[in-house]
Amino acid sequence: MSTTTFHKDTWELYKSLEMSKQLTAGETLARLGNDHPEIVAMSSDLSKPTRLWDFGKEFPDRFFNFGLAEKNMVTAAAGLASTGKIPFVSTYASFLGVLAAENIRTAVAYPNLNVRLIGTHTGIAMGFYGSSHHATEDISITRAMANMTVISPADGVALSEMVEESVKTYEGPIYFRVSRGREEPVYERKENVVQNKIGKANVLKQGTDLTIIACGIEVNESLKAAQQLEEQGISTRVIDMHTIKPMDTEAVLNAAKETGAILTVEEHNVQGGLGSAVAEVLMESGVSCKFKRHGFYDEYSLIGKPYYLYQHYKLDGKGIASVAKEFLG
Known part of the structure; x- marks a missing residue:
């Protein structure tokens, strides 16, 4: 196995923007977008670091940027879900699973809505930005919410497969917890073979x-x-x-x-x-x-x-x- 996951250059912003190969939610949603008009996506000024822009550039009329208003974004996603849409909300995990926890609980989990929350750069991936940007509590916060499914994929293949499952067959709110997208893959993508299914280790x-x-x-x-x-x-x-x-x-x-x-x-x-x-x-x-x-x-x-x-x-x-x-x- 290579040692690129913890290589120092992957934390240098301008050297690593093109390296986020494992943040696959946006490209997966773009692939599914034509067949699933119910998909919408929402970000808070971080669509490129989270790679949700991969969907936004293909479907600009179904992509919404909320600026630095993560709590409002979550509540708006709940509103869209109540009309039959499947909103995918993505920002850094510290701003989603931690900062917006009350809105997730009350607006999304309590009414059991089909909102997909994708917290990226979780754990200590933003180490030098300080504790305000760390997310080492988001699993415990979200798994204590009734109705909430909590998923921490190993890599981009796993994320993509379970995002697709969440669009096609899965009901209820989901919190996806992912890192920076610059890590070594665990799974090799296989045509017509699903290696990761929600709920099955x-x-x-x-x-x-x-x-x-x-x-x-x-x-x-x-x-x-x-x-x-x-x-x-x-x-x-x-x-x-x-x-x-x-x-x-x-x-x-x-x-x-x-x-x-x-x-x-x-x-x-x-x-x-x-x-x-x-x-x-x-x-x-x-x-x-x-x-x-x-x-x-x-x-x-x-x-x-x-x-x-x-x-x-x-x-x-x-x-x-x-x-x-x-x-x-």
Whole structure:
């Protein structure tokens, strides 16, 4: 595997604008736009960094820019959904899943409307912009909202496939949580083959000693960690739990029974995130195993360039492998 995900140049704005290949929602919606006139898209002065402009330039009459008014944008999306449209709302996750949380809860989740919320640049991807631009609480916020589906795709293929599913067959509000779009892909696009389905986890690697359950960009880093652990004699299963709510409980319980140890990995506070969701499944099922959550340990990130921060917080492949070894003893 290459090491481009955390390469320093991908955080240099002018060097990396053309590198956001994994932000595929806009191009997917543009492809679906003619057959699905109910699709509309909304942004808040960030249509190019989120790549929602890929849809906007093809369908300018169905694209709306709200400026720096994210809360108004969410409420307007709810209004459009109430008329039968399927609005796709995209901005940075700190401004969507965190800042606009009350509007999402009251205007979108409560009436159970078909609004698709895409929070990009989540976690600490905006590291040097400061805590106001970080989003390490958005999983816990949105998964606590009744009716809300919460998805953290591993890459652009996964995002595209589940965005398309959300247009064609899925009912109810969805919060998609994605990074900067400049990461290494996990999935290879295959013609007429869907590899990611909402609510169904993907076992990307089998193993017998440990299961790593990850979401978002940490899926690829967990695969790197698993490779390093294998070289040290630790057979490691890796599960891409892209849908955090509703969770694939069967995948979790099989992992607990078959490997006896689960490590969850997320670019999020361990309080209320992916790890907490997995723990809830285990406790309510009565299935016991060795268990650890890894992410941000109820703390705010330091301010700095993310490629240093991922190493510092052991959220890169090497760091995850070291956490796993310590966990297993």
